[in-house]
Structures are given as structure tokens and as C-alpha cells.
Amino acid sequence: MSNFFTTGGNNSEKQNLFIKKENEEPKKDNSLNGQYNELKDNYEQIFIEAAESIRKELDTIKPENPCDGCSHKDCKIENKEIFAPYPPTGCKLREWQMQAITHLTGDYRTKLKAAYKAIMDKKGDYECNRCGACCKLAVSEYSYTQLKQRAMKGDKFSEDFISVFVPYETEEEARAVNPEYFELLNRLVQDDRIYYYHCPKIGSDNLCTIYEDRPSICRDYPHNPLKLLPSECSFNEWKNEVSHQAMLLKAKTDIISYYKEKLG
């Protein structure tokens, strides 16, 4: 299953939308525009919070008095921070930089994954209200042909997806099903292309006609706490509860990639 530990940047990640302000009660209004606006208001703050948390974590493994007895007499580095250009050999702070990568991509990342699992487990506290919205309008950054190709190459998510979903003939058809959801998805992806799908296995009563045999893509929905959900979806309550922590984890994961790139 894809999540922000396993996926690279792609269109579906642009649906990473919903953040609750710290110490603020979850919003009762699940309007999609509300989710979108809240993201814009909070992302910078969450990112700073994540960066500060990682900086403090690395301070715990920083050597004390690292320059005592150092043989690099010409070292002019005054601010001994993590990204400073330390000499490649014979410098304890360069060793600290390498240990930082090992720590962030090892034990620390394992902790983040455990926290993410706890968030996903929390979803079990909520129930689907059987509104059918996720069956009537699903989106992918891949066309139907691309999904079939991905499935043939062994991508399980794509295989599950095309086992139930079929593309809408036109965007107008998709828009008519859920105008609010459609418009916001379009706004989020901006210039990138997304494709709209629906599942013919939903009954007129909004109930799944193959419920016992539905694929894991249906059983596991929603797959990501930061993904935009239809406003009708009862799992918005779960998102309200976990979104701040989930966005923090996402920001930390992105920051770790930056550290690897800068220090590796």
C-alpha cells in the first residue's frame, strides 16, 4: 500500500490536504474548501515544527567539545551546525554528519513508521457510513491504459484499481457526480493531468454488490490520512483527529530526504 514513506512526488500527493491547528478543536465542517484553506494556513508552521524537532534530535548525538585537540589548524568554521562544510577527514563534526544520516534513516525512521502505523490503526475507531462517494468518483494520476500497464508489471494497487474501477467517458460526467470534490481536485492538480473513475459494482442503494469479495483497495480506503476525501466521507473525522501528526510525519520524512541529499 502506498503512503508517504513509500511514494515519491506525484499527483496523488498533491491531495495531501488536511491539517488541524495545534490545540484547536477538530472542525465539524468537512467542506473541501475548508480542508484546502486549512492546509495553506498551517503547512509552513508544521514544516518548521518538524525541522526543529529533527534539529533537536541530532543535537542529542552531537559530540561534546568536538574541536578539542583537532589537527585542522586552519578550520575557520564558526557556526558548528549540521550543514557546515567540515573537513572530510579527521573532524568529529563530519563524523557527526555521517552519524546523523545513519540515525535519521535508521532508528529515527523506524520510529516514524511506527507512528504512522498507529495513525492508520486509529482508523479502525471509525466506520464507513456507506455514502458511496468513494465508489462513484475516484481519481488517479494514471490513465486506464497506464494503470493496465502498471498492473501487468505487478503493481498490486493498479491491479486492484482496474479490477473494479472504469474511467468516466467525459470529465463532465465525473463533475456531475460530485461537483465539489471534482472542482477541488482539479484546483489542486493545477496543470497536471488526472483521470476520473467510477465503480459499476455499486448498487442503487449505494451498497457494494460484491462486498464480501471487494479488493483490498476498497477494504483499506482511505489509504492515506492526508489524502483529500469527499466531504460526505465519515473518515473525515479520523483525518481531523490525526492530520496534524500525519502532516508532521510527512514533513519529517521530506526533511530526512533533504538531509540525505545535503550530507550524503
Ligand code: SF4
Ligand atoms: S467494489 Fe464495492 S466498495 Fe469497491 S469501489 Fe466498487 S462498489 Fe465501492
Ligand code: SF4
Ligand atoms: S466515501 Fe467514506 S463513508 Fe462514503 S462509502 Fe466511501 S469510505 Fe464509506
